[in-house]
Amino acid sequence: MLSEKSRPVIEATLPIIGERISHITPKFYSRMFAARPELLDGLFSRANQNNGTQQQALAGSIAAFATHLVNNPGTLPEAVLARIAHKHTSLGIAPEQYQIVYEHLFAAIVDDLGEAVTPAVAEAWTEVYWLMADALIKIEKGLYAQQANDKIWTDWTLVSKTIAGVGSITFRFAPADETAVTVAKPGQFVSVRVPLLDGIRQCRQYTLSDAVTSTTERVITTKFDEGGEVSPFMHQNLNVGDTVELSNPYGDLTIDTSGAPIVLATAGIGCTPSASALANLAAVGSDRQVLVLHAEATEDAWALKEQMRESIAALPNADLKLWLEDITAKADDTEATEGYMSLAGLDLPADARLYLCGPLAFMRAVRSQAIDAGIPATHIHYEVFGPDLWLAA
Known part of the structure; x- marks a missing residue:
């Protein structure tokens, strides 16, 4: 719950933060990657950084969360948080990484807004950030605990690669070791992490595209994305017998097999x-x-x-x-x-x-x-x- 001390400050400053957040987030990512370049290796997508979609998504989630706190005191936007948490857990986001984000995000806010960030404003927005971060950490802890194993990434071997329409390919993977496999739900996705030709690992989420109750295979179907890095690598460089890293299944959009139409x-x-x-x-x-x-x-x-x-x-x-x-x-x-x-x-x-x-x-x-x-x-x-x-x- 947002404190009574911070609520009027957030309400008063939300319009300017909302207006400037799309300018703040690029500065944030630039600062963070300059200080922590290792985060681009297997965690953040370079393609989404280059096309600006990651910056837009972060800006939107912060603005949506703060707006909800102002308009709905005492509650949290559960649907928004769940969607973010499922993406985070599929990438292995850890609690300590929220401090890294906080440090560079608030430096970017101060850089953009200057003297407008008074101590009272900084304190109030810090409260908003940690309300959001702590809620996500709690949800993510529960999601990790639901898995059949405690690993973020496990090795899977490509057993077939077939054309699935113009520009699309279906990849079938089998477990490469004895790690326990979580049974997925229809509509869930896995993250795929592959080493690109420059040595940097990149990740992409792909929805499971066939029956998901098996623990002996994972099936995904991808469309070649000319602006991406992972799908071109998979389409052009990944061959039957190769091994890649897959996450456990995540995703809050699941479709049950009984009930309403x-x-x-x-x-x-x-x-x-x-x-x-x-x-x-x-x-x-x-x-x-x-x-x-x-x-x-x-x-x-x-x-x-x-x-x-x-x-x-x-x-x-x-x-x-x-x-x-x-x-x-x-x-x-x-x-x-x-x-x-x-x-x-x-x-x-x-x-x-x-x-x-x-x-x-x-x-x-x-x-x-x-x-x-x-x-x-x-x-x-x-x-x-x-x-x-x-x-x-």
Whole structure:
């Protein structure tokens, strides 16, 4: 809970901090990496630093947390914290690293705002920071304790590498040692850590894309990202028999195999959590009502097309609706609508749970349509690949 002493200070300074935070966070990262360059080796993503998304995500999370404390005294934004904590634990963030962030973040704030950072302002924002940090540390401790082992990274061997649509590849890994394996949940992700050609290790989170109940394999499907570093390395340099490091499974967007009807709305490579959920539903013989909505540029770019269709065919109450931007090259037996996904005219169950995954603009548009169609905002869940820019916005 934010103290009564700090609350008016935060309320008064939140507008200027909120306005300047997007300028402060680049200074913070520059300072921190200059002092601690080792943090770029296997922890922070250079690609996300270069394109600015990590800075935007940090700025958004700080502003969202402080705003919640002002508007909702006595509570914490649990959903925001859980999403951050799952990403942190998949990278092995440790409690002592929060002090490093604090030191360089507040130096960046002072550098940017100068004399406006009075002792009272510094004290109040320090309280906000440690409220957030302590809450995350507590959640992360619990997440680590839920795993079947106490290791951040374990070795996995690539056993197959197959094309999964234009520009996408499915990688199947088997454990490389006897470390106990955590059973994942549909919708969860693992971090992959690989050594790049310059010797620096880089990480990326990938959603598990097939049935997840096995402890003998991990399956991910990745799309080649020209602006990234991990997917190009995996697509071009990782071969069957090679070993990479995987984290334990994390992610707060999990899809159960029973309960209310679900609507899975995805676009592009965002189909991976949907594919995993469908595979698990099929594996347990679920009779749950499932509506699968997918949007793609072209049919041949649809990663996991055959896997998803097989799962849908095995489910007695599952239906598929497909949208293609370019419908001219679709197969004769493929039913699709030309253009972008639209919920207009669809029969959406009133009590449905909607799961979104895809580009941010796509998810925002579909979420708005779903709310207009009567699905409560509390029943709509989303997954973002990489830094959460929805929160930042």
